Amino acid sequence: MDKDSRTVAELLNRALVESGLSQVAFATALGTSASRFSTYRSGRTKPTAQFFLRAGRIARALQAAREYRIMTALDTATAIREATDEDWAWRMLLQGRDHLRLLLARHDGSEAAWEAAPSTTGQANFDTLLAVLTAHEFAAAGEDPPQWTNVEALPDPWVPTHPFLEHNEIIEQTPDYLAQANVFIPARDLVTA
Incomplete structure (x- = not known):
């Protein structure tokens, strides 16, 4: 050699x-x-x-x-896969997304940790949602989204049940970038403290 x-x-x-x-x-x-x-x-x-x-x-x-001590896409996918219930999976998804925001705000290259393609969450809906949220955060920060975030829209609409909103209200309150992926989640459910 x-x-x-x-x-x-x-x-x-x-x-x-x-x-x-x-x-x-x-x-x-x-x-x-x-x-x-x-x-x-x-x-x-x-x-x-x-x-x-x-x-x-x-x-x-x-x-x-x-x-x-920041979650990456790899950690987030694992946490969702290992979640014991859907509420915990949502928390892990949003915590991972918030950690991505922190890395993007650092402007030191550490956001490249999210370029690492994760394994599956075990659920196509969550795989798509993780990819779409990640792509959205990169684009919002003026960065090119990782290649693994280029996913097809879900074949069937995913409208998770909501404790306060009716089906049509969920759809109406979903951001366009999620609706394009056939994922319907009200914008307010994506807000964290």
Whole structure:
């Protein structure tokens, strides 16, 4: 292996450690397979410069998020998946979204932690909602949304039951960016203290 290839492999190995994730989880977060990432780490295959730079940036941001004790998309998806009831899943979703806002406000690159693609929440509705909320927050901050947030609208409308609003009121009070994804949640239910 030539010197440059060895350096790339070493830096990818460092990025993996810095990310705090397993090889499988980090590869998934980067949008590749664990076997492909393994070939990059061993130097058998050369990654693109874009992939290499992205791996380092995301690894540093994941480490920063851990140090700040801030949830990432990965943490948020896991918390939703492990929630014992839907109310707790909503709380975790909104807490994760609020943590994303904090990272975006820092302007120090730590928001790249949210570029790491999460695994599924276990529910297509929540997967779509997490992606759409994330894309919305990035766009609102003037940043390009992560690639994993490019999702199709749900095939059927998702209108969660509401304790105070009727079905048509929920639909009327849903922000356009959610309605376009076939997700119907009143704007007021997205506000946190």
